[in-house]
Amino acid sequence: MDAQTFLKGLDNIPDLPSLPNIVIKVNQMLQDQETSIKELGKIIETDQAMVSKILRLVNSAFYGFRSKIRNIPHAIIILGFNNVRNAVVSVSIIKTFSGKKHFEGFEIAEFWRHSVAVAVLSRYLSEQTRLDSPDDCFVAGLLHDIGKVVLSQHFTAFFGLVWKSVKEDGSSFYEAEKKLLPVNHAQIGAHLAKKWRFPVSLIDSITYHHKIRNTVSNLSQLVIVHTANSIANKYEVGSDTIPDSSTIDPEAKRIMFRQLETIPEWFPDIATEIESACEFFLKQE
Ligand SMILES: [Fe+2]
Ligand SMILES: [Fe+2]
Incomplete structure (x- = not known):
């Protein structure tokens, strides 16, 4: 296919x-x-x-x-x-x-925790750099991985293949998709965002959040979401070194240099903010 x-x-x-x-x-x-x-x-x-x-x-x-x-x-x-x-x-x-029902084993609560973390980090990075609207970045961060949910709900067999590879050979979700599927979660999420007539900048930030493209309509937003995602995936609270930045694009590293260098200083406050955002957004009524 x-x-x-x-x-x-x-x-x-x-x-x-x-x-x-x-x-x-x-x-x-x-x-x-x-x-x-x-x-x-x-x-x-x-x-x-x-x-x-x-x-x-x-x-x-x-x-x-x-x-x-x-x-x-x-x-x-x-x-x-x-x-x-x-x-x-x-x-x-x-x-x-x-x-809705999801692929067994896929923790939707964990998924949203990650998404909210990326949203809060994106908002913070945009406030610090003044490169884009903090609230637009928040939404882009929140939605960047939305394609994963679509995969887990509607393409269970495909999701299962990727999940197995993630669990068994420790590859990242994105790498496993590259090997096993005709499309990745970024393309699926972007397709949905297009269908929903979201702004082009948001669609681009979803599409290219793993692999930056310099020609997008709003490179700043993309760089912010990409960097926030890498930090959310790699950085551990209490660590005094910056995360292994091998997953961060060189252009993003250049633009976010100051923020990346000082992560241990600002991260604890943001971690608290992530907690309160999760408390608000993810708590069931
Ligand atoms: Fe992703
Ligand atoms: Fe992500």
Whole structure:
């Protein structure tokens, strides 16, 4: 089977998760310059579970505001349109992908912990370097491996092959895919993101997160997600050396030089932030 056929097959899966309605509406509204805070607030308020999640998020230590934010319009004023949109996207996507059955042995909770770690690290790296919007980077980090979930839910046999190779010969998921499948999780995730009409920069960051391509529309975002992923995979708390950087692309190493050099200094604080983000995003209601 070649990549084309595989991705076509992906399009024909009837129960492939569709983007939740609220995300589609919020995305549409934000493309319209005229959208008011009141209108956006109204759409979000149609989903009460979402309202309480967003309010919990903006009032959590994660954002660190002193005064209590009581309603969605207030949250939009404080955080801005984009950040509220990104919070809606993050909460919806985790919910959409968490319910279904997965390949046995694939720990979905572990998967989301990794994704949230990469999201928080991406946000941190973008704040430090000021190369891209921290909240856009957060979403890109959260979604970078989403293709793995699709594989584990809908291509169990393929997933099984890769999983076996990861467990038995200790190869990385990405290396095993290269050997065994017509496509990898990055291409699958990007295909889904395209279908969902996500921004090109996000699609590119998903597609090339293992192998940087210099010609993408937003190289900064890609470099941030790529570096965050390598750090999340390799760095261990308490270690005073920088991670084995063999998995980090030379261009990313050049751009992220300062951040990579000082990991032992800043990582403990970020590890705490990752914990509180997991607590918020992954805790079942
Ligand atoms: Fe990946
Ligand atoms: Fe990853």
